[in-house]
Amino acid sequence: MNKGETTRPLVIRQFIKPQEYMVCWQQMKAFTRARTASVSDEIWLVEHEPVFTLGIRENADDIIDLGDIPLVKTDRGGLITYHGPGQVLIYLMLDLRRLGTGLKALVSALEQITIDVLAIYGIHASRKKNAPGVYVDNRKLASLGLRVQRGCTYHGLSLNVDMDLSPFDRIVPCGLAGMKMTDMKNLGVSVDVETIGRQFIQVLSTMLGYNPVYEDLGDSSHYDDE
Numbered sequence: 040m041n042k043g044e045t046t047r048p049l050v051i052r053q054f055i056k057p058q059e060y061m062v063c064w065q066q067m068k069a070f071t072r073a074r075t076a077s078v079s080d081e082i083w084l085v086e087h088e089p090v091f092t093l094g095i096r097e098n099a100d101d102i103i104d105l106g107d108i109p110l111v112k113t114d115r116g117g118l119i120t121y122h123g124p125g126q127v128l129i130y131l132m133l134d135l136r137r138l139g140t141g142l143k144a145l146v147s148a149l150e151q152i153t154i155d156v157l158a159i160y161g162i163h164a165s166r167k168k169n170a171p172g173v174y175v176d177n178r179k180l181a182s183l184g185l186r187v188q189r190g191c192t193y194h195g196l197s198l199n200v201d202m203d204l205s206p207f208d209r210i211v212p213c214g215l216a217g218m219k220m221t222d223m224k225n226l227g228v229s230v231d232v233e234t235i236g237r238q239f240i241q242v243l244s245t246m247l248g249y250n251p252v253y254e255d256l257g258d259s260s261h262y263d264d265e
Contacts, residue, residue, distance in 0.1 A: 047137070049249035051240055053084040053233065057124050060090040060111055067193040068114075070132055074191060080137070080249070082195075083130040084236035087122040091210060094118050094184050101211040108206055115194035117171070117184035118214035125202030125222070127232045129239055130195040135187065138247065142187055146171055149196055152242050153181045159238065160228045170215060173198075178221040182213055198239070199223065200232050 063085055070081070091102075091110045094117035101119045102110075108121075122128060131149075135141060140148075150166050153173045157164045157180070164173045164180060173181035181198045199222035207220040223230060244251045 047249050048079045049240075049244060049251045050079050050081040051084065051251050051253045052081060053236060053253065054086070055233075057086040057088045060087050060092065060122060063087070063128075063130070064111070064113060064194075067130055067132065068188075071188050071191050071193045074132070074134075076134070076137075080134055081132040082240065082243075083128075083132075084233070084240075085128040085130060086124050086126065086232055087128060089121075089123040089206065091119060091121050091206070094120075096214070098211075098214055101214050102209075103211070104209045106206075106209060108209070113194070115184035115186050117182070119210050120182050120184070120197065120212055121206045121210065122197060123202055123206065125200055125232065127198050127200055127236045127239075128195065129198070129236065131185070131192050133192045134190060135192065136190045142185065142192070145192070146183055146185070148246060149183060149243075150181075152239065152246055153196065153198060155242050155246075156235070156238050157223075160223065160230065162223065162226050162228060170213070172213065175221060175226060178219045179212060179215070180221055180223070180226075198235060200230065200235050 089108045091105060091108055093112045094115045096118050150173055154164045164175045167174050171183040172179055183196050184194050185192050186194050201224040202222050204220050212218055212220055240251050
């Protein structure tokens with residue numbers, strides 16, 4: 040990756056209210072289909088209304104009892120997971136060619152960025168071989184699932200900050216039998232989703248050589264094309 044360059048703009052769109060998953064997903068796809076080589080990379084910081092999502096490696100055996108929470112089949116990598124308020128979604132619309140990297144290296148970088156952010160708050164996290172994400176004491180704290188189209192990524196990373204973890208008991212999270220989920224609150228850190236999102240952007244921008252530009256969306260319920 041071109042870490043030495045610090046002039047590449049990175050547009051950050053931070054949504055304030057929880058968003059409907061399907062809307063964000065369709066808008067990420069539309070952005071990626073329409074973008075050209077001159078379009079700046081973007082990251083969207085989002086909380087979602089409660090939803091289970093299936094990746095392209097879906098496995099019906101990973102569903103225990105969805106209850107009243109909707110399920111959406113998506114085109115991201117990975118298996119089933121849960122999104123809800125108190126979890127920050129970091130959606131990454133990045134041009135891999137411009138970054139000078141591939142998907143595997145980007146996933147590794149995102150894991151390291153998450154580990155570095157958590158270390159700021161005194162949380163000692165790590166990776167697991169062949170199980171993308173970030174873990175603390177054999178509990179999963181962050182999950183990863185990306186899609187690449189025409190050399191550009193969408194979807195991204197979810198980090199549990201201060202959320203109701205009980206819906207994870209209705210599934211086999213990420214297909215990892217016996218895996219329990221945790222969040223930063225359970226690990227002794229009280230912080231809000233917006234702060235963690237911005238901390239993540241700061242660390243990512245330094246590591247990948249971006250100049251972040253924030254475009255807060257206030258109470259907007261969706262991303263409007265400009």
